[in-house]
Amino acid sequence: MEHIISVTVENKFGSLSRIAGLFSGRGFNIESLSVAPTLDPSMSQMTIVTSGDERIIEQIVKQLNKLIDVIKVVDLNESDFVSRETALIKVHTRPEDRAEALRIADIFRANVIDSTPATYTIEVTGDPRKIGAIINLLQPLGIKELTRTGRVAVARELIRSTDVPAKKIARE
Amino acid sequence: MKLTGAEILIECLKREGVKTIFALPGGVVLKIFDMLHQQKDIEVVLTRHEQGAGHMAEGYAKATGKAGVCLVTSGPGMTNVITALADAYMDSVPLVCFSGQVPTSLIGNDAFQEADNMGLSRPCTKYNFLVKDVKDLAVTIKEAFYIATTGRPGPVLVDIPKDVSMDKAEFVYPSSIAIRSYNPVYEGNKWQIKQAAEAMTKARKPVLYVGGGVIFSGASQELMELAELTHMPVDMTLMGLGAFPGEHPQSMGMLGMHGTYWANMVMHYSDLVVAIGARFDDRVTGKVSEFCPHAKVIHIDIDPTSIRKNVNVDIPIVGDCKMVLRELIQILRATVNGDQRELRKPWWDQIREWQQANPLAYQQEADGPIKPQHVIQRLYELTKDRDPIVSTDVGQHQMWAAQYFKLAKPNRWLTSGGLGTMGFGFPAAMGAQAAFPGRLVLCIAGDGSIQMNMQEMATAVVHKLPVKIIILNNRFHGMVRQWQDLFYEGRYASSDLETTPDFVKLAEAYGAVGLRASKPSEIDAVLKEAIAVNKPVIVDVPTYRYENVYPMIPAGGCNHEMILEDPPALRNKQSGAGQVAPKDSDTILTA
Ligand SMILES: Cc1cc2nc3c(=O)[nH]c(=O)nc-3n(C[C@H](O)[C@H](O)[C@H](O)COP(=O)(O)OP(=O)(O)OC[C@H]3O[C@@H](n4cnc5c(N)ncnc54)[C@H](O)[C@@H]3O)c2cc1C
Ligand SMILES: Cc1ncc(C[n+]2csc(CCOP(=O)(O)OP(=O)(O)O)c2C)c(N)n1
Ligand SMILES: [Mg+2]
Numbered sequence: 001m002e003h004i005i006s007v008t009v010e011n012k013f014g015s016l017s018r019i020a021g022l023f024s025g026r027g028f029n030i031e032s033l034s035v036a037p038t039l040d041p042s043m044s045q046m047t048i049v050t051s052g053d054e055r056i057i058e059q060i061v062k063q064l065n066k067l068i069d070v071i072k073v074v075d076l077n078e079s080d081f082v083s084r085e086t087a088l089i090k091v092h093t094r095p096e097d098r099a100e101a102l103r104i105a106d107i108f109r110a111n112v113i114d115s116t117p118a119t120y121t122i123e124v125t126g127d128p129r130k131i132g133a134i135i136n137l138l139q140p141l142g143i144k145e146l147t148r149t150g151r152v153a154v155a156r157e158l159i160r161s162t163d164v165p166a167k168k169i170a171r172e
Numbered sequence: 173m174k175l176t177g178a179e180i181l182i183e184c185l186k187r188e189g190v191k192t193i194f195a196l197p198g199g200v201v202l203k204i205f206d207m208l209h210q211q212k213d214i215e216v217v218l219t220r221h222e223q224g225a226g227h228m229a230e231g232y233a234k235a236t237g238k239a240g241v242c243l244v245t246s247g248p249g250m251t252n253v254i255t256a257l258a259d260a261y262m263d264s265v266p267l268v269c270f271s272g273q274v275p276t277s278l279i280g281n282d283a284f285q286e287a288d289n290m291g292l293s294r295p296c297t298k299y300n301f302l303v304k305d306v307k308d309l310a311v312t313i314k315e316a317f318y319i320a321t322t323g324r325p326g327p328v329l330v331d332i333p334k335d336v337s338m339d340k341a342e343f344v345y346p347s348s349i350a351i352r353s354y355n356p357v358y359e360g361n362k363w364q365i366k367q368a369a370e371a372m373t374k375a376r377k378p379v380l381y382v383g384g385g386v387i388f389s390g391a392s393q394e395l396m397e398l399a400e401l402t403h404m405p406v407d408m409t410l411m412g413l414g415a416f417p418g419e420h421p422q423s424m425g426m427l428g429m430h431g432t433y434w435a436n437m438v439m440h441y442s443d444l445v446v447a448i449g450a451r452f453d454d455r456v457t458g459k460v461s462e463f464c465p466h467a468k469v470i471h472i473d474i475d476p477t478s479i480r481k482n483v484n485v486d487i488p489i490v491g492d493c494k495m496v497l498r499e500l501i502q503i504l505r506a507t508v509n510g511d512q513r514e515l516r517k518p519w520w521d522q523i524r525e526w527q528q529a530n531p532l533a534y535q536q537e538a539d540g541p542i543k544p545q546h547v548i549q550r551l552y553e554l555t556k557d558r559d560p561i562v563s564t565d566v567g568q569h570q571m572w573a574a575q576y577f578k579l580a581k582p583n584r585w586l587t588s589g590g591l592g593t594m595g596f597g598f599p600a601a602m603g604a605q606a607a608f609p610g611r612l613v614l615c616i617a618g619d620g621s622i623q624m625n626m627q628e629m630a631t632a633v634v635h636k637l638p639v640k641i642i643i644l645n646n647r648f649h650g651m652v653r654q655w656q657d658l659f660y661e662g663r664y665a666s667s668d669l670e671t672t673p674d675f676v677k678l679a680e681a682y683g684a685v686g687l688r689a690s691k692p693s694e695i696d697a698v699l700k701e702a703i704a705v706n707k708p709v710i711v712d713v714p715t716y717r718y719e720n721v722y723p724m725i726p727a728g729g730c731n732h733e734m735i736l737e738d739p740p741a742l743r744n745k746q747s748g749a750g751q752v753a754p755k756d757s758d759t760i761l762t763a
Pocket of ligand 1: 430
């Protein structure tokens, strides 16, 4: 099963290669990985999308924790989470296709961020299904280039029925 | 006062209590060697190969329980020490390895003797550091020793560019260290420990399965207390040998692929396995799906990744063996009354039956070829009163040593288990000897393995490390030959060494002592002579070439299905195959 694992690491030379090396050395799957500094510049936040049965995921989490540079590991699948990915899609547009391309972008609330007489570059953000869907629709026009960020994710804040009213939470 | 990087390194080593380092120089570390040369507190053992330096540091570490230290140059120095780092990583040996690196300004430029030391060592170290500024050197070294020796121990590399060893900085050695992302857990979860105690008092057919973790943790005394209190049999892994006295009536000896019949039967039929500092290696579990089918499993280990890696665990306890066992004993003392012996009497009756049914056995005829097991048996009898340290190489001789050389105490057994590195034995023995100059250090070697680090004899002679090497010389890669006989229809593809050098002359050529026992009747006298000499000695013992190690659980086999002796086809094949001394004319006798 697919799991999204959020990893906080020391923002140090070599941290990324330690994590990449762990996955390749132990034969764990790695579907996507994204890294960027956190608010505290001494740490980086990674989101790793991986897959495996329960035992493998347990090993992945433990092995990540064991790395000296890793500060915190959270398997987001343990609770509810939201995830997003951005794709930049450069499509070929013959004159008769340009309107169609814009229409598709519109349906997905995607933006055209660059345009030439023969291409549009479309930026779309969403969950993997949405990105898959827009790619499917654009494919007949001819996709020239596609780059994806890989997913980032955060756990949802929990609101229990016994919790204080939502308004109060918002003010805190 | 400001010191150079080289001086800082030496000051740090002194503060860590390092008395001996194993090293081989080169261009980028000359400054460090120059400073080492001008001081007296740390002895530098100049090895003949960096792999030797690494294994010596491992032997030193295993015998003392402290971190071993080695120092190598950039490029080929680094690549040569990799095998030892990988070995230490697999067997959790605390090691700090310093490597030279090209000057920081040249890193990445394919400079002379440059290698990506960080990249090379990353998969075979617990952690590694590249020191880019001399100001960071002291803290880095402190962290390196801390990481190497705490939690699950392991090797740590500190890569020092040439300019860093020459630049100057104020020397301040931190008295303590904290790494926010590294906090090993020593104390076990109390509730889990209570659960474990409860399961242990109830079990009718329990077994203690103990490994190297007990030795790292220094928990032998606690283990003894626990075993005697609960009256449980004790199975040891190859790495756990010595954690519990081999001659104790509750000792089952080694379990696993070449473990004793009863140690494996006890595991297979147990209703409770208490794993203590052992990692369920595949040489122990055999076929995982049929491993201990009737048992609940308690697993005490300091490394969470060891738990549930290979087998399912019912009661996991993350923590240090010594601390967890102490708590466990405390609870058990309050709950166990004398009835454990009674409760487990049927279990022990069964165990004694197994022990009688299939004891470890070999046939030594008085005028027949020398049996390797017999040599180890005699060596054991002749030296056990001297509390020797015993190292082995890798192969059949290693397994016979594990079976027949019973260890009374921990930190006496130096062997390469996880990586199975041929060539480990001799340098490891030298490292132990360097730590304990007065002790008797034995190296049980194979004729194949010994040739992988033979060059260190020069080091042993110069540094007066009187290690006694006993070569069980079958002129085979015997372990390989055994598998070929059992699983490849006796086709000896590249396992027959055909001839070995004359080890007696070889020893003499190095300035050591060479001896040979050619007949069973000579063994005792030759071994005694070797032990009496205060010099490195090689005892060459030509043995029966076709002896196989039993019991054996074929790889991936099930633990209660052991091969106990040569299958008939092999027995016939070998009739008349043995000879006493190697002759040039010897050819394969099984064709
Ligand atoms: C030719 C050959 C044949 C072999 N045959 C056998 C065989 O028949 N039987 C056998 O047993 N082995 C055999 N081995 C060795 C085998 O490959 C493994 O190396 C060995 O079984 C592992 O031993 P261990 O489980 O004690 O683990 P170790 O490698 O010693 O690991 C120690 C464990 O203890 C933990 N630990 C460390 N410190 C602490 C602490 N302070 N507190 C708590 N836990 C701690 C570690 O996290 C780790 O999980 C053979 C090897 C070779 C080369
Ligand atoms: C460096 C290395 N290369 C290859 C092997 C594979 N191997 C395992 S045992 C063995 C034979 C060892 O021969 P020897 O040292 O003579 O011991 P014997 O089995 O004959 O007692 C070999 C080649 C290994 N373990 N290590
Ligand atoms: Mg041999």
